[in-house]
Amino acid sequence: MITFYRHTSLLSRNTFAVPATADTFVVSDDVAELTRELHQLHRKNLLPRSMLVLGGGSNILFVSDPCWVVHPDFKGIEMEEEDEKTVRVRVYAGETWDDVVKWCVEHNYSGMENLSAIPGTVGACPVQNIGAYGQEAKDVIEQVEVFDIAAGKTCFFSRSDCAFSYRDSFFKHHRGEYLIVSVSFRLAKIFTPQLSYAGLQEEIGNRPVTLSTVREAVINIRQRKLPDYTILGNAGSFFKNPSVPVRQACLLQQRHASLPLYPAAEGYRKVSAAWLIEQCGWKGVKKGNVGAYSSQPLILVNYGNASGKEIMDFANEIMDSVEKKFDIRLETEVHPM
Numbered sequence: 001m002i003t004f005y006r007h008t009s010l011l012s013r014n015t016f017a018v019p020a021t022a023d024t025f026v027v028s029d030d031v032a033e034l035t036r037e038l039h040q041l042h043r044k045n046l047l048p049r050s051m052l053v054l055g056g057g058s059n060i061l062f063v064s065d066p067c068w069v070v071h072p073d074f075k076g077i078e079m080e081e082e083d084e085k086t087v088r089v090r091v092y093a094g095e096t097w098d099d100v101v102k103w104c105v106e107h108n109y110s111g112m113e114n115l116s117a118i119p120g121t122v123g124a125c126p127v128q129n130i131g132a133y134g135q136e137a138k139d140v141i142e143q144v145e146v147f148d149i150a151a152g153k154t155c156f157f158s159r160s161d162c163a164f165s166y167r168d169s170f171f172k173h174h175r176g177e178y179l180i181v182s183v184s185f186r187l188a189k190i191f192t193p194q195l196s197y198a199g200l201q202e203e204i205g206n207r208p209v210t211l212s213t214v215r216e217a218v219i220n221i222r223q224r225k226l227p228d229y230t231i232l233g234n235a236g237s238f239f240k241n242p243s244v245p246v247r248q249a250c251l252l253q254q255r256h257a258s259l260p261l262y263p264a265a266e267g268y269r270k271v272s273a274a275w276l277i278e279q280c281g282w283k284g285v286k287k288g289n290v291g292a293y294s295s296q297p298l299i300l301v302n303y304g305n306a307s308g309k310e311i312m313d314f315a316n317e318i319m320d321s322v323e324k325k326f327d328i329r330l331e332t333e334v335h336p337m
């Protein structure tokens, strides 16, 4: 079924909990019906380029009211292939990401257990190539089924077509052009734990390392470290860790011995954005309704009735001060629109 709503509040549809109203809000659980409708609207020039595909709204900041919002609510998990060592599972875009991780852990399929408790939907996971605790969606995504709205046809993107990199993909640069319909994941039947992230092994302690204990440990760490967005509106890390040329990274580390650096593409190093923000004095700072979370300044929080613009102004102040002090311009991980 497809339903069109007019002047719909998006307050409860974004984890920042900022007010915004969609002129037109379309929701559908039927792939054929929604894709046909979108293509026809496009052909009649009735679908604006700024059209937003909205999943769980956990990586979006509404700075102004969007005109058109489409919410694909396609459900289903299907076993596509199985061999001795792996399975291929196809999951529809509207499934909740963490329900799928839980399902995989319960079925002893490994590869996404470290990505437990990330908010949002499956349809969004390839967009920013979600990642946490040493795993990324790209490690398990084999194929993405997309509907090309202008061409009016369904196509399949391989992992390399998706051009995944750190919190980035082809889809991030073609917003509004493609609707992700389903994602096929290749998962292992034999569990190889990924415990490189500091603190994960400690959290598991003396218990056996199983898919369930890894998932539990990740959930415990996240609950301790991250603010609960149902209480304090936020969208997780607001900024990406910037990649800088090795030379610049080394010069910075000579001046600041405590600067954390991480591996990045060849010739580059990733710099901790949280460290840069903290050095500029923003950790725990609150201005009006907005703040940089006290134990993790990468996370901007809505302390009450903040608007998207207030949050974006605060973010810009942080970006300006980091640039002034370190000559590095932070990029947002969250999609402001």
Ligand SMILES: Cc1cc2nc3c(=O)[nH]c(=O)nc-3n(C[C@H](O)[C@H](O)[C@H](O)COP(=O)(O)OP(=O)(O)OC[C@H]3O[C@@H](n4cnc5c(N)ncnc54)[C@H](O)[C@@H]3O)c2cc1C
Pocket: 015, 052, 053, 054, 055, 056, 057, 058, 059, 060, 072, 093, 118, 119, 120, 121, 122, 123, 124, 125, 127, 128, 129, 130, 131, 132, 171, 175, 178, 179, 180, 181, 226, 227, 229, 234, 235, 236, 237, 335
């Ligand atoms: C408390 C908290 C913790 C978080 N922790 C992490 C973390 O550890 N790691 C991490 O990577 N992220 C994290 N995030 C960010 C967020 O959970 C992910 O980016 C998630 O994938 C967003 O899913 P969503 O359904 O809410 O997407 P939305 O916010 O609705 O959309 C995000 C983007 O994807 C596009 N999109 C969504 N669905 C589709 C579709 N079907 N077709 C085409 N485009 C689509 C949207 O247009 C938008 O550009 C966190 C967020 C919160 C609130």
